[in-house]
Amino acid sequence: MDIAINTGNSRYQVDKNGYYGRFGGAYVPEMLYPNVEELQTKYLGILSDPSFQQEFEALLQDYVGRPSPLYFAKRLSEKYKANIYLKREDLNHTGAHKVNNTIGQILLAKRLGKHRIIAETGAGQHGVATATVCALMGMECVVYMGSIDIERQAPNVARMKMLGATVIPATSGSKTLKDATNEAIRDWINNPVDTHYILGTAAGPHPYPDMVARFQSVISEEIKKQLLAKTGNAHPDYVVACIGGGSNAAGAFFHYLDEADVKLVAVEAGGKGVHSGFSAATTQLGTIGIIHASKTLLMQTNDGQIVEPHSISAGLDYPGIGPMHAHLYETGRAQFLSATDDEALAAAYELSLLEGIIPAMESAHALAKLKDLPLNTDDVVVVCLSGRGDKDLDTYIRHMNK
């Protein structure tokens, strides 16, 4: 395992100004400039330091339990008449891919001399993963979470508290992930010296999208090796991942970005239907603008007010996507699909019954599109199973009798 450092001159990777094509940048108020600039100037140096890499790799292996298995899903494959592999990020410690990033960022925060950590969370997975690494390192942890999400992801709130974190409800706007992120950014403005903000997805001001993608790139690095060992070919026909801000997708796509024979499929949350007014399908409903200090695609009104999205899944309930994904969308390098709440629920039930794996509501969106891909019997498909469904049991049970 190592963090991707040399990414060459890929046209899909960040450029020296922090942009992916016309997307990206760091549209931060001056109050945040010193923090963001410190990260921009130091992150690559820290990530490429051998002692950092050693520590990162050791924790991923012994604490997170990596490499996560690449599992051939036999019955799912029979159903969809293709060779479907699941990248089991759900088996990581804390139950999702989010921990890959929080391990990386807590080690970075230590090297920056910070001792207070803040984070935003939607589904609570990133909050739990942050609270976990803070406990591990003995750092103070404050997590902002939308008050609606606090209700729908109660088990994760309890976990964060047990891990010693303070969970602060975000009560503004739509009271979900967007607003939790606003509150985290405001906290950072008010605590510029001692605090590191562990942003949980491949969004936000440069260098976050790139930094998070690099920490998550371990996902595709492992897929390559595992697939080669299992099939004799490191390149699948498809890599499919759900996308909220885009961190698990960025990690699953990372080492395939410049491999044209691998089709990349990102699945957004269609909510109650893309044109129902209750959706989070950013590429279909969005236009270019600035959200959380990044120039990217986002859902907004004609007057430039950010729209409140909807998804059954708290982790995908976000009105933007990270700038790398906006660029992948615009260049056509990745295909963007959307799955509705109902499709995702059905896919979650299907995986549970066919494979004995209860997926996270978010990951179920990726699974839901297997039925829409034009698959041939010899196609190899890797689905990033970004997390497990324990946190979603309430939602699942509520829909069980419908």
Add this chain to the structure above:
Amino acid sequence: MQNRIDQLFAKKQHGVLNIYCTAGFPQLNDTLPVMTALQQHGADLIELGMPFSDPLADGPVIQDSSTKALQNGMSIHTLFEQLAGFRERIHVPVILMGYFNPVLTYGVEAFCAKCAETGIDGIIVPDLPMAEFEADYKPIFEKYNLHLIFLVTPETSEARIRKIDSLSKGFLYAVSSSSTTGKDKDMNDQQAYFERLKKLQLTNPVLIGFGIKDKATFDTAASYANGAIIGTAFIKAIEHSKDIDKTVQSFISGIIQQ
């Protein structure tokens, strides 16, 4: 015509009072009555906030005023409609303050053109970074004689302050402490920073903002700079006002002696 902000600082270098209010707040059509009262009762400069759904640099009071204004139906289009012809009555410099996304969506050039046509003198966009401004937008602002006013904070390095000073026009907005708007941080802790700013002998006038809420804080700030900016305290004052003119009069007379 010389920019009104420059005209102001040419005749007044001390105790300049800039008051911030959110457009369309507390009621949609209060924008002009508030501005008229501000001029009438002694504000030297008016900073009008264009409400945004996600005001990252603002504390709860200004956030709530923004939410309220949006609920009232305020938008950039509506604001320009309200402001049409306002220069017949209002002569003090007026600055629009807002986040970059609505301006970008409106179109930066269209926005600047409309500002010039309406009689706006300057713009504050806290989340438009200096580098992007310089690379993409500076000539547009200059073409329309609009001053873009940048922020500096206690954490801004001297080299960067000098760079910001060279790109800023009108005045520099010195944020009193690293915080969102409306935080009560102790002004005495900031005096070393104010002192440092003063010693830099910057080319632009300096107004201090964030946390200025009464006569004492205004006087302290004004003793180190050309004046100060009041936002949150004013929003609180007019939030439930039954008589805008009276409220503004008593608010301002509490800050400055006429």
